[in-house]
Amino acid sequence: MATALPERPAPEALIAPLVPGTEDDTHRRRALPREIDAIVFASFGGPEGQDDVLPFLRNVTRGRGIPDERLEEVAGHYRALGGKSPINDQNRAMIAALETALTARGIDLPVYWGNRNWEPYIEDTIRAVHRDGHRHALGIVTSAYSSYSSCRQYREDFGKALVSAGLLGKLTVDKIRVYFDHPGFLDPVVDSVRSCLAELAAEGHDSARTRVLFSTHSIPTAMSLASGPEETRGSEGEGGWYVAQHLAACRYVMEQLGAPADGNAPGALPAWELVYQSRSGAPHIPWLEPDVNDVIERVKTDDQADAVVVVPIGFVTDHVEVVWDLDTEAKETAAEQGLAFRRAATSGADPRFIEALVDLIEERLREGVEVREVTDFGGTPDVCGASCCLNGSPRARIAPTTSAIDSGEDLVAAEASAQRSSDQKEPA
Structure with missing residues (x-):
């Protein structure tokens, strides 16, 4: 009963x-x-x-x-x-x-x-x-x-x-x-990227020949389009809140890098783009692109840069996707292409x-x-x-x-x- x-x-x-x-x-x-x-x-x-x-x-x-x-x-x-x-x-x-x-x-x-x-x-x-x-x-x-x-x-x-x-x-x-928009999450990223760029500059790498690659976890394109409340969903290709929030975070970091630090006027800022990593799942299902390794190869093939700074903007801590996919695979790709490589820190330990x-x-x-x-x-x-x-x-x-x-x-x-x-x- x-x-x-x-x-x-x-x-x-x-x-x-x-x-x-x-x-x-x-x-x-x-x-x-x-x-x-x-x-x-x-x-x-x-x-x-x-x-x-x-x-x-x-x-x-x-x-x-x-x-x-x-x-x-x-x-x-x-x-x-x-x-x-x-x-x-x-x-x-x-x-x-x-x-x-x-x-x-x-x-x-x-x-x-x-x-x-x-x-x-x-x-x-x-x-x-x-x-x-x-x-x-x-x-x-x-x-x-x-x-x-x-x-x-x-x-x-x-x-x-x-x-x-x-x-x-x-x-x-x-x-x-x-x-993602809290300064306590983003300002440590700003400082780390600035340090990476300073190290490369000390080695003779011009900022005009350095590319900043902001990396986050790829997700299925359909999932990205469905991110955010239903009333905000735009036309196909916009990426929903997931992509929009990442791009907003990247813009903030670059804007802060362009502001004077310690009273010194900054030099020219390097070009940047949002890239993706750690794709999984069936090959026929579209996921967000471009992949970080593909971009590193393109940067060299198109003679766009001599150095890359990879920034795990989508991650809170240095877990496996960061330690393996970036510190191992992306670093190896950069070495194969003859590019200087730096990886910025995540914010979790700050x-x-x-x-x-x-x-x-x-x-x-x-x-x-x-x-x-x-x-x-x-x-x-x-x-x-x-x-x-x-x-x-x-x-x-x-x-x-x-x-x-x-x-x-x-x-x-x-x-x-x-x-x-x-x-x-x-x-x-």
Whole structure:
């Protein structure tokens, strides 16, 4: 006999309440503060040893039917690094620094860590947050931009964890806004690129013969076009919010490089472009291009430059895609072409980035906190818009999410579906 469905909270109770007058503001939809009592630091996850590599990659590609033989190709990158992804230790260091910075600002919040693809898993973390007595958590993710894999999928991770754990209405998990436009994320990049250019200049490389390549993770073109709220989707080829945000970040970095530093007028700036890396998936499916290695080869073939500075603008920390795809493969490509090579640092280890995370937390804790944004993109919302950052596949189904104006309905529908499935399995 089927059990009666439990009383559920209204959909609007499941997301942070909005500041009146900002509900329809695509770029500046703000959330009213609420009593946040825990932080969930969410990341991609990575193997901790050689025995973890294949199980981890199976998690990453779950549901895509990729055989182990193909996974071993990518596994080689991890195995070359001892089977351990550097992302784990970097996350531990960031969490420790974040805890210290929160205390320094007088913010008493515990920080929990959960991963999408490896231990500690997000669902286990969400259960621990509730078990420890917390009721309103705020999620931080180690991705700075808007797209399915870098924003919505984390919101789905939170939403699915709440439904699976039976915590809908008992725990909320909001997410901070995407933060590619915060100076604490971008200014460390500016300084690193400036240092790279100075090193090359000291070796005799003219800025006019140096190319700056801003690199980010390639994603399927359809996913890129679907990034951002549905009302912002433009014509084919524009790239959605994912590309627009990256270009805005690149422009800011170059503008800052053009400003006087230490009282000295800068020289001529090198040319730059946005490139992509780490493509995966079926060859017939279009992904964002051009690839960083192809561009390095073109730069030499067309005699455009004698040196390249590769800037991992799309990454928060130096994990495998940076250490292998850039420090190994892109560097080797540059050497084969006879080009001088420098790779700029990511922001994650810089104290300014940790302070930026505290700024983003404070935005959600207190009214009147300055929203710091330095690019020309136009700002980013606390609460995502309708159907924001879908994965672009026509076969994709809406999954339960948090932190969007349509999340409440998604969560309630997912819980009802889970309850029906449970009832059907019960003996009559």
